[in-house]
Amino acid sequence: MMSLDMLRGKVAIAGVGHAGLGEAPGYTEMEVLAQAALRAVADAGLSMRDIDGLATCSSSATMWSMPVAEYLGLRPRYIEATMLGGSSFVAHLLPSVMALVSGQCNAVLVCYGSTQRTAAFGRKEGVKARSLLDPQPFEHPYSPLQPVTSYALAAARHMHQYGTTRDQLAEVAVAARAWARLNPEAAMRDPLSIDDVLRSRPVSDPLTVRDCCLVSDGGGAYVMVRADRARHLKQAPVYVLGNATAVWNRQISSMDDLTVTAAAESGKRALAMAGLEIRDVDVAELYDAFTINTLLFLEDLGFCRKGEGGAFVEGGGIAPGGRLPVNTNGGGLSCVHPGMYGIFLIIEAVRQLRAQAGDRQVRGAEIALVHGNGGTLSSQSTAVLGSAATC
Amino acid sequence: METEQDAHAACGPQEHYFSALSEGRFRIQRCEGCGAHQFFPRVLCAHCGATALAWIEPAGTGTVYSVSLVRRKPEAGGDYNVALVDLDEGARLMSRIVGMPADRVRIGLRVRASVSREGERALVVFGPMEAA
Numbered sequence: 025m026m027s028l029d030m031l032r033g034k035v036a037i038a039g040v041g042h043a044g045l046g047e048a049p050g051y052t053e054m055e056v057l058a059q060a061a062l063r064a065v066a067d068a069g070l071s072m073r074d075i076d077g078l079a080t081c082s083s084s085a086t087m088w089s090m091p092v093a094e095y096l097g098l099r100p101r102y103i104e105a106t107m108l109g110g111s112s113f114v115a116h117l118l119p120s121v122m123a124l125v126s127g128q129c130n131a132v133l134v135c136y137g138s139t140q141r142t143a144a145f146g147r148k149e150g151v152k153a154r155s156l157l158d159p160q161p162f163e164h165p166y167s168p169l170q171p172v173t174s175y176a177l178a179a180a181r182h183m184h185q186y187g188t189t190r191d192q193l194a195e196v197a198v199a200a201r202a203w204a205r206l207n208p209e210a211a212m213r214d215p216l217s218i219d220d221v222l223r224s225r226p227v228s229d230p231l232t233v234r235d236c237c238l239v240s241d242g243g244g245a246y247v248m249v250r251a252d253r254a255r256h257l258k259q260a261p262v263y264v265l266g267n268a269t270a271v272w273n274r275q276i277s278s279m280d281d282l283t284v285t286a287a288a289e290s291g292k293r294a295l296a297m298a299g300l301e302i303r304d305v306d307v308a309e310l311y312d313a314f315t316i317n318t319l320l321f322l323e324d325l326g327f328c329r330k331g332e333g334g335a336f337v338e339g340g341g342i343a344p345g346g347r348l349p350v351n352t353n354g355g356g357l358s359c360v361h362p363g364m365y366g367i368f369l370i371i372e373a374v375r376q377l378r379a380q381a382g383d384r385q386v387r388g389a390e391i392a393l394v395h396g397n398g399g400t401l402s403s404q405s406t407a408v409l410g411s412a413a414t415c
Numbered sequence: 416m417e418t419e420q421d422a423h424a425a426c427g428p429q430e431h432y433f434s435a436l437s438e439g440r441f442r443i444q445r446c447e448g449c450g451a452h453q454f455f456p457r458v459l460c461a462h463c464g465a466t467a468l469a470w471i472e473p474a475g476t477g478t479v480y481s482v483s484l485v486r487r488k489p490e491a492g493g494d495y496n497v498a499l500v501d502l503d504e505g506a507r508l509m510s511r512i513v514g515m516p517a518d519r520v521r522i523g524l525r526v527r528a529s530v531s532r533e534g535e536r537a538l539v540v541f542g543p544m545e546a547a
Contacts, residue, residue: 161429161433162454162455162508162509163509165533165536165538166497166509166510166511166538167485167495167497168483168485168497168509169485173483173485173497176483177481177482177483177497177499178481180481180482180483180522181480181481181522184481184522184523225486226484226486227485227486228483228484228485228486228497229483229484229485229486229518230483231483275509276499276509277499277507277508277509278455278507282480282481282499
């Protein structure tokens with residue numbers, strides 16, 4: 025029998041691409057997805073005809089992989105459509121690695137597109153439709169403003185249990201903005217202070233609108249091939265060293281401890297597969313749908329001890345020049361967040377590991393940790409990626 | 416232990432729960448295998464997997480585990496709270512804390528359950544024990 029660590033570095037990400045970041049009026053979700061897919065395939069030096077594996081999912085269409093195959097003209101031999109919310113496109117890594125290593129297919133396209141900001145049927149309508157298609161009869165009657173109220177409940181509990189402060193939560197948004205200011209592709213590039221975050225519109229206490237991710241349009245894609253092939257393609261390969269996914273619950277009311285997420289499990293398993301320790305990580309891309317996420321994941325992944333996330337981010341701890349570069353594109357808080365952000369975590373990590381990140385480049389970045397979150401702290405998927413020098 | 420489950424054997428635990436609630440009775444499940452109480456109701460115990468589950472009437476007392484004040488324009492009804500309450504039996508549920516200003520609810524507050532009727536719907540809410 026094989027073991028997971030035997031898959032370490034056997035597959036690489038060979039191409040990345042995005043399209044329609046911010047606002048894409050007049051375009052459909054499929055169109056921004058296809059534009060992103062074309063760019064990722066071209067970035068790898070391949071053509072769409074080379075793609076024989078497909079991983080994708082959608083917040084609205086339950087059978088999304090079929091229209092995507094149809095639209096792109098693919099006849100995939102491998103189809104991965106696991107829908108875990110925002111972490112999906114991180115969680116698609118490991119099954120795709122297995123499909124590539126086994127020879128089931130030779131080139132996997134992972135892709136996503138959303139026009140939730142500008143479409144007539146956008147985010148608001150989607151939330152309403154989901155409450156009928158996917159009811160939560162033990163939560164909906166109390167009108168939580170989802171997803172933000174669930175994260176607010178986690179933030180309130182973290183503050184109560186560990187003395188985490190409002191200012192410390194705001195530090196996460198301020199650091200994200202400081203990174204965004206170095207990224208010409210980021211949506212929000214005006215200066216942002218702790219006071220600005222605290223004084224912005226309260227949404228679901230203790231979170232204000234600046235503790236919440238953006239509502240954007242955008243498509244993203246990446247292409248995976250076996251490592252031996254990746255070494256002969258256009259870009260320096262970025263190796264998949266480890267990936268693991270964990271789901272413990274769906275509803276926030278079913279979560280045992282609101283200060284401990286399943287990232288505590290996914291992170292350990294991903295690092296074990298990679299044969300690395302958390303201190304080996306040079307850059308971290310952590311799904312920041314809300315400011316509390318970043319604190320929870322810094323703790324659960326082991327960058328600091330439980331309860332010390334607030335202190336870790338204080339004084340620009342995760343901002344440019346801080347102790348750990350986190351969310352170097354500006355994150356979901358300041359760069360882009362088209363409903364499910366996971367694919368953009370991977371795209372940014374790949375750019376960092378290829379040293380193509382411009383003014384925000386983390387010098388000497390060889391190991392990136394990517395962490396995706398989905399639902400209301402419901403699904404967690406951690407990936408460890410390595411530069412060309414690591415395999 | 417009640418034998419309501421037998422009387423309602425024609426339906427699943429979710430319908431059983433809501434039909435009892437609509438008659439003003441708040442019930443949770445206790446596992447006859449491991450003794451754990453669970454909420455929301457299921458056809459198996461999520462702790463141990465056993466399927467022998469009894470409906471019990473909880474004491475109704477609990478503690479606020481977390482709370483958020485959801486902001487809403489005054490013309491839409493104003494701010495309201497969403498809370499997670501740990502029942503003394505050990506199960507947790509989402510609810511609303513009533514009978515006190517919505518913005519004064521704090522983690523650790525001791526609360527007591529009641530069944531509230533809002534239009535067609537019955538739902539479990541909690542009020543502060545001190546006020547009872």
